[in-house]
Amino acid sequence: MTNATCWREAQRYLVGGVNSPVRSFRAVGGRPFFVDRGQGPTLWDVEGNRYLDYVCSWGALILGHRPPEVLKAVNEALERGTTFGTPTPWEAELAKEISQAVPSMEQIRFVSSGTEAVMSALRLARAVTGRNKILKFDGAYHGHSDALLTKAGSGMATLGLPAVPGVPRQVTQDTITIPFNDPKAVEQMFRRHRKQIACVLVEPVLANVGVIPPAEWFLQRLRALTKEDRSLLIFDEVITGFRVAYGGAQARFGVKPDITLLGKVIGGGFPVGAYGANRRLMQWVAPQGPVYQAGTLAGHPVAMAAGLATLRALRRPGVYSQLEKTGAGLRKGLLRLSVGMGVPIVVNQIGGLLSLFFRSSTIETGKQARASNTRRYARYFRGMLARGVYLPPSAYEAWFLSTAHGEREIEKTLKAHSAALEEF
Numbered sequence: 001m002t003n004a005t006c007w008r009e010a011q012r013y014l015v016g017g018v019n020s021p022v023r024s025f026r027a028v029g030g031r032p033f034f035v036d037r038g039q040g041p042t043l044w045d046v047e048g049n050r051y052l053d054y055v056c057s058w059g060a061l062i063l064g065h066r067p068p069e070v071l072k073a074v075n076e077a078l079e080r081g082t083t084f085g086t087p088t089p090w091e092a093e094l095a096k097e098i099s100q101a102v103p104s105m106e107q108i109r110f111v112s113s114g115t116e117a118v119m120s121a122l123r124l125a126r127a128v129t130g131r132n133k134i135l136k137f138d139g140a141y142h143g144h145s146d147a148l149l150t151k152a153g154s155g156m157a158t159l160g161l162p163a164v165p166g167v168p169r170q171v172t173q174d175t176i177t178i179p180f181n182d183p184k185a186v187e188q189m190f191r192r193h194r195k196q197i198a199c200v201l202v203e204p205v206l207a208n209v210g211v212i213p214p215a216e217w218f219l220q221r222l223r224a225l226t227k228e229d230r231s232l233l234i235f236d237e238v239i240t241g242f243r244v245a246y247g248g249a250q251a252r253f254g255v256k257p258d259i260t261l262l263g264k265v266i267g268g269g270f271p272v273g274a275y276g277a278n279r280r281l282m283q284w285v286a287p288q289g290p291v292y293q294a295g296t297l298a299g300h301p302v303a304m305a306a307g308l309a310t311l312r313a314l315r316r317p318g319v320y321s322q323l324e325k326t327g328a329g330l331r332k333g334l335l336r337l338s339v340g341m342g343v344p345i346v347v348n349q350i351g352g353l354l355s356l357f358f359r360s361s362t363i364e365t366g367k368q369a370r371a372s373n374t375r376r377y378a379r380y381f382r383g384m385l386a387r388g389v390y391l392p393p394s395a396y397e398a399w400f401l402s403t404a405h406g407e408r409e410i411e412k413t414l415k416a417h418s419a420a421l422e423e424f
């Protein structure tokens, strides 16, 4: 089996050859490789080529590939059966672990993806407030539910799609999109739509148009404004949860949202999402309350077991300082070499979350990120891939480090970086 034959078959039977658009390499050219297996920070394709992996299943694999404690938990869970559609003890166990780490989530509902978590939380926010409008930020991505498919990041930014056919205008007419890191724009919207905004939905660190950390006091300002207007603050921590700190961005920045959304890391590599809030808000959700939401495979026992094993491993002392050190080391190295070679880049990094933009001035908004040179990124991506380093196949997707990435991996990356830039 070769990558070329796999690609031929994939294109024949799968739309665009993939099951999620960015995987197709459309934005960077060439064709995807087909994975045979992974171990630690490494992937092998079907031809036996080896890649240092900075995608890590889009952030889900914070411990790298095949961490022994997760494999053990998954195998034990599988021994008992695959799914039961009836409660298991692991659902409450994982919910308890999450709630202790993220105290704003007193009660939790598990779903099967981040998209579902966001969609369900919006329904809840609208029901509780009796309002319809949603405020979100340019360049953020909150999954592919209809109301949020306008001016979004991730694949929509990658493919340059401002809106999506098939989404009726009525469905997005209550979605307001404003620039990130611009408290004045938020204030203006609250003045213009007083008592009409159900919630402010924010990725506390923008991570789907490249990585953009919040400006100082930005999240605090969102908290104050939502409180003042009695609107809800929703942190979409699908990426940042258990990544930028054990307690997520809300712990790192000291801002408590009303509703929190999780996914990726908490499933330990299996499909999962979650939303949670204080008891009073969660009482609105069925069967306790009238806000209906359900799922055949929600709280899937294997995902719960994998998630629990992952979170327990992340509780070990030093995990987050190591991720921070590795991320910061990589950032400094990339910048140092680029300056030496006269290629202007910006590297935004927070913990094990990083992105590299080809641009000479700072990047604090989605608009600035989109003004970076994505053609250069595509060339850089191909140069890195040729040297065995697999970066996200889009300038707008974050690089994800895992605990399996260490000094050796940084060294390999920096060597490839120099060589790739030399071709510029």
Ligand SMILES: Cc1ncc(COP(=O)(O)O)c(C=O)c1O
Pocket (backbone or CB within 6 Å): 058, 113, 114, 115, 116, 118, 141, 142, 143, 144, 154, 203, 208, 236, 237, 238, 239, 263, 264, 272, 273
């Ligand atoms: C911040 C954020 N929210 C929501 C989602 C949607 O999650 P999923 O792809 O699991 O539906 C993503 C996916 O990347 C995300 O990054």
